[in-house]
Amino acid sequence: MNTLKKSTIFLLLGMSSLSMLMNGCTKQEKEKEKEEITVNVTSVDEAEDKEADEVDKEEKEAVGTLVDASMNTITIRQNDGTELTFLSNNCEHNFKNGLREGNWIVVTYTGEIQGDNTQNASVIKITDNDENKIEKTKKAMKLKAVDETVYATAGVHIRASYSTTSDVIGSLASGASIRRTGVCDNGWSRVVYNNQDAYIYGDYLTTKAPAKDKKPAKTNGSAPATPQQGNEPAKVKKPDSLPAEQQQTVNGKVVEASMNTLTVDVNGEVYTLNIMDAAHEYANGIQVGNIVTITYAGNLADPEVTVIKVQDTASNGPEENNN
16 A cells, blocks of 8 residues: 555656646747747838838929029029029039029929928038939920010020020110010010020010100110110120139138128138129038138139139038138
8 A cells, every 4th residue: 555655646746747847838838939929010100200201301303493592592483483492501502603593403302392382391402503404394394475575674685595504695785675475484585586586584574664765775885776786784704714824712701692792701801702603512501600712813802803613611511611
């Protein structure tokens, strides 16, 4: 009997140990299974936020003609007539032909534009030398046919196409008339000049005739031969055509800047320069206090000095420039 009891006890202990071992294995296996089936679940909101971030970082372009520019903003008019104003004081600028009304401009940005609202757009770069995008936009130009007489509000060039880089084929004196046959959505007007299509930037034209007592426009002291010949606007300078030996460079601190002028302090002397036809290269916009490098020909104190290029390579505004 004692032997039987001992055998029974050992058998029960063995079964208990086996049960515990099996339970332990089962528990480990279950824990392992839990680990293996664990997945990361992303909510719909998180997925939408991630997609929105990717969209916000995508670079896009807005192409149009220059309407206005200041130290902090630039306004362009697109083919459909929509005017867009962007903040331009913290982005790269690259203009090869200066800034003139009617110039074609490419604005590279991230974010979204809704109608004419650019509040959610962050500008990366502004340039006027991206020929591929500009030519594509020109080809998509919409033009409304009209037939009317218009008058020049100032002496203005008549060009072969709707761009300030196109050939000048004539000029219209202040107050002189011309026949307009079309209006481009981006601000240019198609006119008839010497029996052919030509173009004038529309901001210089009006349908209102000048006062009758206004003296006729004159060229070299005599009345123009035709309505299309008149006061020749100031000739566009060709700064880049000047010999290298005539060019000089100087560094100056920006006092004020506009679309056509730049006021700088050079060693305590303040100069206001005409930069309409100069190249502009700014790494991070142009701001008061920035140090810029000016390439020019002539005398800085001479109002007729030719500014070839204005360059600011600093990436962090005046703080970096002043270091």
